[in-house]
Amino acid sequence: MSTPLRIAIAGASGRMGRMLVEAVLAAPDCQLAGALDVPGSPALGQDAGAFAGRDTGVPITSDLTAGLANAQVLIDFTRPEGTLAHAAACAAAGVKLVIGTTGFSEAQKAEIRGHAERTAILLAPNMSVGVNVVMRLLDQAARALSQGYDIEIIEAHHRHKVDAPSGTALAMGETVAAALGRDLKDCAVYGREGVTGERDPSTIGFATIRGGDIIGDHTVLFAGTGERIEISHKSSSRAGYAQGSLRAARFLATRASGLFDMGDVLGFKAA
Template sequence: MSVCDVIIMGAGGRMGQTLAGLAINDPSYRLAGVVERPQNAASLDRYDCVKGTEMENVFAKCPGAVIIDFTAPEASLKVANLAARMGNPAVIGTTGFSAPQMQELEAAAKQGPLFWAPNMSVGVNSLLQVLPKLVEALGPGYDLEIMEIHHNKKADSPSGTALKLGQAIAAARGEKIDDVKVCSRDGIIGARTPKEIGIVAVRGGDVVGDHTVYFLGQGERIEVTHRAHSRETFAHGAMRAALWMKGQKGGKLLTMSDMLA
């Protein structure tokens, strides 16, 4: 079996260190390169591979290596566009993209192999396939709500995973999540409308990621919960995606559903 070369963006951060550690300890992968911001360059000293603060230089020294990026929307767009131009496949797990940024990400995917998922957990992505079936089975008599909990350092809200879950259950009702989501309720707002889907964001401590979808009916409720116990959950999914991306070509933005199919 051929080894998958990977480049880790933000390799000095928590997720970056987790990804790099998996690449080092799994014989299916080779840590080919690491990239960090100039102010964090010293954090790369621990790695025995190509390293630097200029991603173009690192990418050029690791031709064909799969780039894994969990940084920030603006940085990830730069990674996606440069990777497409230089011929490196890229796996992106960044959340918080705006609608125009998603369009730019999709455009980059037409130029080169690009994979994006707001949540790399295989469990969450399996849940995305199950929830629409539950919505259809229960029918319109249930109110749908979502609650997500994350650590106190998370920058975007609601989480990308909560929005993805919202998209799945809204689509099962023939709706778009942007048309029915309610992310804030305050004051005298009146009765809940049948179509709305509330999304509540809780922040605190070191919670890696909890997501619960509520089906609230008359006399009963169903709660479907996914809890990530560690960042390795997402890192393992990203590494699996990197291995899969070795044989993919550009044309469209690939997702976990493509890989799991």
């Protein structure tokens, strides 16, 4: 049997962090090697599996050096500032990094690209395999529906999400815009209020919903004359994000450096 892939989890006491811990513990080819959380977290010092009644022998720590000491890959779904600190530490330690964090500025993305020159990093706004298949479908749909169809992107998330539109919605917009030969920065409309005038057919509209415990729903609407085409993805659990993250971690295990995304993991670029 091959040696298990040693994985550390950032934000280990959060909703997504716990899902990732469970996924690693359930995967026979993976081993939990570290668990990180912010200084002051009440979970510090606890076993990373305590929430599930598991004794993993891995304490939650805010010490990056200790948390990464035994890890080959870190999976990070936290906040941009924390992720950037983790990326610098991973680059220095030679640890691979899977980033599911969203809300990065262009300058922060450039910083991540710099760290990817020293270690392998996968950055994706959504780790779900299903969402990334939808991205592929959107590229094809946008090319076929480039004339006579208005494009709107509707996304819904839980009340705790801090960025809007979601990183996944923006990635969908970028995919559609690129397929149409446009730049999303020039054609996106993020809000409408009052007398807006007729819709500019060259724009891509966004609508954001926040409420309850919605995990994540995304729909891209192509509205034509006499018909509508909707391509949707709805998440009922964070498990899909966790399983996609493990696929990403396995992919990075064979890479020394470089910046990748889920298209690389799923073989879309090779195809």
